Structure formats: C-alpha cells, structure tokens
Amino acid sequence: MDATLQSERPEDQLDALRQKLGPQAVLTGADIPVRNCNDWSASLPQTPRAVVRPVDAAGVSEAIAACRRAQLPFVPQGGLTGLCRGAAPEPGWVAISLERMVGIEEIDPASATMTVKAGTPLEVIQKAADDAGFFFPLDLGSRGSCAIGGNLSTNAGGNRVIRYGMTRELVLGLEVVLPDGTIITNLNKLLKNNAGYDLKHLFIGSEGTLGIITRVVLRLYPKPRSTMAALCALADYPAVLALLSAARSGLGPLLSAFEVMWPDYWEVITARAGVRTPVGAGHGLYVLVEAQGTDESIDAPRFQDWLEDLMDRGLLADAAVSQSLAQTQAFWTVRDICSEFGQVLGPHVSYDIGLAVARMDEFVRRCKAALAADIAGCESVYYGHIGDGNLHLVSWVSGLPVERQPKEQMDAIIYGLVRDMGGSVSAEHGIGTAKKQWLGYARSEPEIALMRTLKAALDPDHLLNPGKVI
Template identity: 75%
Template structure:
C-alpha cells in the first residue's frame, strides 16, 4: 500500500525533492523502516516523508518547506534513543542526518574537532585517537548513535565522573532554527563570555528548539594507561567511603566508579554467565568497578596498587581483583555491561534511568525493590549504575510476561513516585521524549516547566519542530 501518493504530498515537499534530489526526499513506501521508530518500545509510525540532507543549507530548506506546508518535523540521528524522542508520528516528516557524516577538522593547537552531526560516536572516538587525542564521551551504542543525537539528549555514559556530561565536551555549534535560520557559532575557545552561551539551549533539548548540524568538540590528551580494579564491599556505607577515598587518593585519575548491587551481580554471574573474577564464593553487599586513566603506567600503576593495598589493610574492602592486562579490564567491564544480554537471559523487561543523590541511592533501591514486589506480585528487579555521578539504572520485569504484558504503568508509578520522594530526577542521561513526559513534573517544578514552554514558544511559535516532546 502506498502511504502517500504524489497527489497527497504538499507542493512545498515536491519542490524540495526537485531541489535536493530524489534520493534526499522519500515519500510513502519509499521511507525506510529504520526511520519509522527509534529504540523505544512504541510501535513504528508512518511518516509522510523522510528528508536526508547533506548540509545545513539542506536542513534549512527542509524546515522552510515543512513550515510552508504546516507539517511537523522530527529530527533523527542514529535512532538509538530509548524515550521516543526521535520517533515520528503518522503524517510527520522525519528529517534524518544520516548523510551528514564526516570529520571536517582536527585542530591540535586548540585541541578541538569539528564534525558533522550525523557522524557516529565511534568514528569520532577513532578519529581523535588517530590524531593523538581522546574524546571522552562513551556509551554502549557508540557504533550506532550519532554525535548530534548524543548532544540533543546531553548523553552521559561511563566516564562522566571525570570528564562531565556531553555538554562539557562541546565548545561550539551550528544549529538550524525552526524557521530555517542557520545559526553558526563554531567557537573553539574555552573562555568566551560574549553574551549568552546559546549552545546550551540546544544541548539536551531533544531537537525541540533547533537541529544541530555541526559541532566543535573538545578533545583531551590520550591516557597513557588505564588501570582498573573490581572491589567487593560489605555494605553501601562502604561504597560511599570508597568513593570518597577514590576522589581523595586518586584525584583527577579517577575515570569510572561503577556500582553493582548483589541482585544484579547474581543475575550476570549465574544467569548471563559472565565469569566472576573475585576469589571464593562468598556473596557481598556491593561490587564496585574502579577505573583510573593515568599518564605513565610506571608511575600511576604503583600508585594505584598502593592505594588499593592501603584500603585492604584498613579492612575497607572485603575482596578485590586488580586487572593485570587489557583483557582483564575488558572482563571487568563485561560484568558491568552484561545488561545488554538481559533480554535473551531474563526475557522481556523494562529498563529505567534515574538520578539520585549518592547518599540516598541504597535507601531508594531498598524502598523501590520492596514497593515493586508489593504493588506487582512476582515482580523482580536489579540495580546498578554509575553512582559516582548520581546515575542509577534498574531493570524490572515479571517473569513469563511478554513485552506488551509487562505492567509498565504500575512500574513507572512506583519507580518515579519514589524518585520524587527522594528528590531525584526521572532522567539522568536518556532524555524525556514522550516516554517520560508524564513524569517531568516529578523532577522539575512548575516554574522550570513554564520557562521551558516559554523558550519553546519563542523559538518555535508554530510548534512544528518535534511537537509534543519533552514539555
């Protein structure tokens, strides 16, 4: 069935196709399946068209055409989002940046890289490494996600504790506004206080205020060595003390602090089948992966070893394993990243990304696990996260139920209700999209939400750019 015949397509889109080329503007059944949804669990949509420009001028022309036709537009990058932010609705236009890929410049003097927004994160990382630099943003979808999408959701990832969120890695942007205006602000300077820092309007706004097309990224020196240890602790108080000791004893070397609760540990070692690198069979209260990035292994290796030994002598650690090779480090991270294997192991489940004060996390976990079990008989849940930067992940499921049968609404009410009670956030690094829009008020007060709506109305008065998302 043809979803949109030429006769049903507004004239501005037909003219856009003439201008950009037939391969850049696809209608109806021509729209690829990938452009009909992101990684959220919502059903695929039927957009009127997908537009695939190659530069900011093409993005501008597309937005002007859609504005003339009164059509809603959803920006799309790698489509790896989990909250529906890049999912179109039926009859919308999907504006995909999939052809805007490439490294425009690496400036060694300013330690910056200028890239097109559709460039995959892994390509950015590799280009930085080949130039002798390090791009610090890293997450599991690195091979698929696009850097523009990473910025639109202010992605976090594994090393926020040292390098910060995505917004800390950006110096300049080129953005196309909803009316088609191209705002070019490709700043390379760390210090630039000439008026409002406009880039922060668009980073984390999930494509509702403008479409990011080019980016100046901040690079760091390549680490001379990476060292890691897997630590077992008797309780959460010990985890908090270990975090303080790592900050104080390792300083800027500390690059990751990943915590796994015992329910998560049991699932990944016994059900997923990841090897337990710790000695003995004792179960512990918590497990922590500590990673440092140094400049010289001959200096930083012994320092890291002495730090761990002092903790063992003090009785702060119940057990520990130190990586002796790159393979060991990868094996440690395999435990933390085993959540990617949960679907074939656990079956259908629901994943959550929340933020809480570090001191409150264990109390939240205990309250949440108990409340889920009471509200939803048979519900199981496991907990893990970055912790050092206040980010907790959890997975909840009722065994034997399909994806559609999982009681997600009841889970949401318990999980986000407790987030509000504990003064946390319903989204630490995945964004709001449509999936969490209902719960935005649990993390933002009415005055904050009103200002968000004011900004949206000012930049997109017709409400055509990703409408209905975030606020």
C-alpha cells in the same frame, strides 16, 4: 526566510524538495526504511509521511521550509538509539534524518578541538581522536550506532562523567538550524568566550525541540597513557561510600569511572548471562573502579598501593586488579552486559534516574520492596554510575510480553519514590514522550513554564518535534 506559514499540498512540497536535494534525499511510501519509524524504546513503530536526508545545514533549512509551507510537523533523527521516543515520528510527520551528514571536518591540534558533522557516530569520533593522538571521553554502550548530534540533543552521560562531565562539558561550539529555517553558525573553539549569551546550551539537552544541530566543535583531551581497573566486592553501602571518598582523595584526577552493581544484578549476569567474574558471589555490593593516567610506570604502582592500603584497612571484602588492557575490557564486560538484558531477561522495562549518592541504597531497598509487594511476580535489578549520582534499574514480570508488562504501575512506584527522595526522573536518557507525564516530579511549575516560554519563542507554530519533553 519568510517564517509565515502557508497551506500548500504536502505532496507538492515534497516533490519540490526532492528536485532541490536529489532523489535519494526524500523517501516516501514503501521506500521509507523501518529504522526511521522508531527509536530503541521498544514502543509501537510509526511510519512518517516522508524521510528527508539532507547533507548539510542548507539542506536542513530547505526541508524545514518545505514542512512549514505544508504545515507538516517534523522531527530530527540521528542514530535513533534513544530510549524515550525523543526522535520517534508520528504518522503524518516528516523525519529529517542526519544519517548522510557524517564526517570529521577538522582536527585542530593547537586548540585540541574536533569539528564534526552531527550524524557522525560516536565511535568514529573516538577513533579519529585516538588516531590523532587525543582522547574524546564520551562513551556509551551504543557508541557504534549513536550519532553525536543525538548525544548533544540529550546531553548524554555515559561511563566517565565523574571525570569529564556530561556531553555539554565537551562542546565548545555548534551550528544549528532554528525551527524557522534560520542557520546559526558558531563553531567556536575558544575555552573562554563570554561575548553575550552562550546560546549552545539552549540546544544541548533540548531533545531536538528548539533546533536541529548540524555541526559541532568538540573538546579533545590528552590520550591516556595508562589505564588501571579494579573489580571490588564490599560488605555494604557505607563501605561503597567510603571507597568512593577514598578514590576521590587517593586517585584525584586519575579517577575516571566508579560503577556500582547490587547483588541482584550480579546474580543475573553470572547465573543467567553466564559471565565469568574474577570475584565471587555472596557480597553486599560490587564496584568497578577505573583510573586513567599519563605515566604507567608511576600510575600502575600508585593504583596498586592504593588498593592494598584499602585491603589492609578492611574496606574491601575482595578485589581483582586488571593486569592488561584485555583484562580491563573483561572487567567492563561485567558492567556493559546490561545491554544484552533483552536476551537474558526477556521483555523488561528500563529506568534511568538521578539521586543523591548517599541515598542510593535506601532507594534500592525501598523500590525493590515496593515493586515486589504491589505487582505480583515483579523482579528488579539495580546498577549504575553511582559516582555521579545516576542509577539504572530494570524491572519485569516473567512470562509477560513487552506490551503486557505493567509499565504504568512500575512508573508510578519508581517515579513516585524518586520524587519523594528529591531525585530526577531522567539522569541521562532524556524525557521525550515516555517520561513527559513525570517531568513535574523533578521540575517545578515555574521551571516547566519557562521551558514552554522558550519553546514558544523559538517555535511558535509548534512544528519542530511537537509534544516532546513539555
């Protein structure tokens, strides 16, 4: 394809693209859906010039060619569940939505892989794996809405990173369309393939700034035959660290989740959200431990014995053990209720940071004190995937609408403390534009310079999702 930019009227290019891809593939004006104007970041929606909805990589390539000829910036969109404006358009841009690129193309039992289109919702993939006797471990609260292409573009984390790793560990191959329209197809199924650079890692986690992912080969795992869960109350953070060490050594590869909740979180979900919990209030911290195995007759007694030993040693102040799948799901409700904080707390600001596990509680104490001292009326709660170094927090000033929340002050306090403690301003949500100014708090200047070099090499005209990340 000729990569030379030509200046042609945008309307002519969009009309020609509509003739090539079909009338339902190119939406303009009043036909543009509201959903394509923003992600879940609660920021101001921006209507793009057009929404293009291809059905395959060739259609994506055609859309890119039209944008390039008209010198229109373009942004890829999936389920639009991101929180950092990575997939949000700006006025005058073209949104290339993968919402029609949905479906499971193949499940290969011998290689334990699944090939899917990038617009496929995560929950559809989970169910297809389950129906085929496999397990796809990536799991997020937005599972019903988020698209797998977006999961790859942000290198999503979720609830089971401690056992299965981030999204990039679950990908074997992909198809991607480059910013000049070139289609790169490498639907690799091999676990071992050292034939040159592993190019897929350029695009996983790049937030749609280096290419548009269109198809993916995912790695599947054996379906768990047993799931055990316990909701534990502990006196303090040293006890949490001791429990994590005991879980790693005592449960080994069975350990699939280790979620920690501070007392302020517990108060919100019980007193304000009305969640009924099997352990009471008044403890130092709360931990949800999950283990998955292959033989319930062996795994469940082992899990029970492990917990009883911890109780006998005085490590746990209280604990409830799930006796059924329904109870396990109820335990997870305690952790997943944060998705309803908008209704429970009202307007608030959410944060996703990475820190050394040993320093999590120190950060919580320092951050909570700094927010309360520097911002009148500021409250905050803390929780997260502590087993893999990922802390979430939300902060707010009661009575203020979202546009008046002192986000800039909150950002400066929170990210400044993250920098001082050697952490990351984004553990799993990405950078987009929402965190762009803080990227230097987590990455060095040489690292950022290299990112810019890669961007310039693949997208010298800066038309693909410009201004995002770097």
